[in-house]
Amino acid sequence: MKSIDKWIKTILISLNKVMAYRFNFFLQVIGPALVFFFVKYNLWNSIYAGNPEKLIQGYNFKEMISYHSWALVVGLLTQGHSSMNLSEEIRMGRISTYLIYPIHFWQFHTAQFLAHQIIQTFICTLTLCCLLFFHVCELPSALFFFQALQLCFIVSLFWFSLQYFAGLLAFWLEETWIIRVILQTLSVFLSGAVIPLELYPQEFVKALSYTPFPYINYYPIKIFMGESLHLFPALLTLGVWIVVIWFLNQMIWKKGLRLYTGAGM
């Protein structure tokens, strides 16, 4: 019971922290997703110019915009930014405080991640309501909707563990934001966030199916669009990756802590 209380308190503190810099949070998290959607909308609008019924790899204009609006929803739901400051905390010697806190470093950051998820789910709900109101996309059946939500939560966990991993590398590297940007660029391109995977060369897509990338965006988007896809391979692949990264993070933390000098103490 005491342990749950600790988690709830940490989540509340994290929520307050985010809300204290609302403008920054909007520009950092919501802004990029909205601008990305705006550019994609305009790009596809100009591609389909005057011929919305034209089919491009099975997508007419309405379906293409629906794909990208669900990509916006998935992006907002899954791409957390909670471990952004993690590397700074290591580099500046601020993790010394965590060593005497009654909560472990990873627990603190996981609670922070959950706090971010709460806010992003709220923002995502508002965004989805707007998209539905303007008939940009349609809700699938309840089964598909909850399946996609379930997958989104697993994807967000995957992202969190990956970002946590990148942050922990600060024990060795001066700049870990570069690794985060590399991961982000790769995943946006390879997961079907920019264009649907149907538009990629077939051999390329076949190669991608051995990686977790298609499950990050393409799979949840297609399920949200009401397409029946096997959920099991997606859950299994992401699950295995999360477990592997979690063990890796434990190992890096232990090794890194031996190197840690506690600058500024």
Place this chain on the structure above:
Amino acid sequence: MKTFFKYLRIYQKFVETSFSEAMSFRTSFILIIIMDIFFYASTLLSVSFIYEHVSTIGPWSKYQLLFFLSFMLALDQIHMTIVSTNFWMLSHDIRTGQFDFTLLRPAHSIFTAFFRHFRAPSSINCIVTFSLMIYYGSKLHLSFLDWVLIPPFLLLSLCLLCQIEFILSASMFWLVEGVGINFLRIQLQTLSRWPDFIYTYTTRKFLTLVFPLLLIGSAPVQFLYDKSKWDYILSMISAIIILGILLHYIWKKSLRNYHSASS
């Protein structure tokens, strides 16, 4: 002329110290190069994949759009090399009060605030972006005059982009935490990275006349493709002059609003 050489000497020192600083973190140096290459590849490949299924986007063929994108990537690379780090440092310096040292230096504060940090690894990647631009330009059989015009056009585009971003960054003096402005800046860059014709009429007019973001890339490239579109270049030069005056005024006002956090 004397002032110009003075600033050139100061800038030479800035570049030298940035290079020696970057070389002491070699892994980061290499990772930045890899990161940029991933970014070019994803941008150009995405567009190439779309062109596998359509013949034109707006009025442009595949190589016309790829040349535009490589022009923007080259511009982006110069921008990243020369100024981008400074925006992040500015928000940090204002918050911590270290901006005092910028004000104390015997040079104009805009120069020391936005040109102090040179991103050495990105300068290496300029070779890649310029090669890409030359490759796609040769596919379009650009004339000799076009090739001669590209360097001054890149300079004009850089000038316009920097002015817009400097003005935007001035708002950091009014904020407690200015780092969000940098994310806004990046989003505006994303908007300018696409040709103006993809946007709807109202958006295009707004982003050309009121907030001249689309002139950064579209003005020079549209002129290169069609010499009758000289009004684009005229609008671009006018925007640079107007924003130059505006920047001077806003920067002065911003400095008056600066409360040194360390004092």
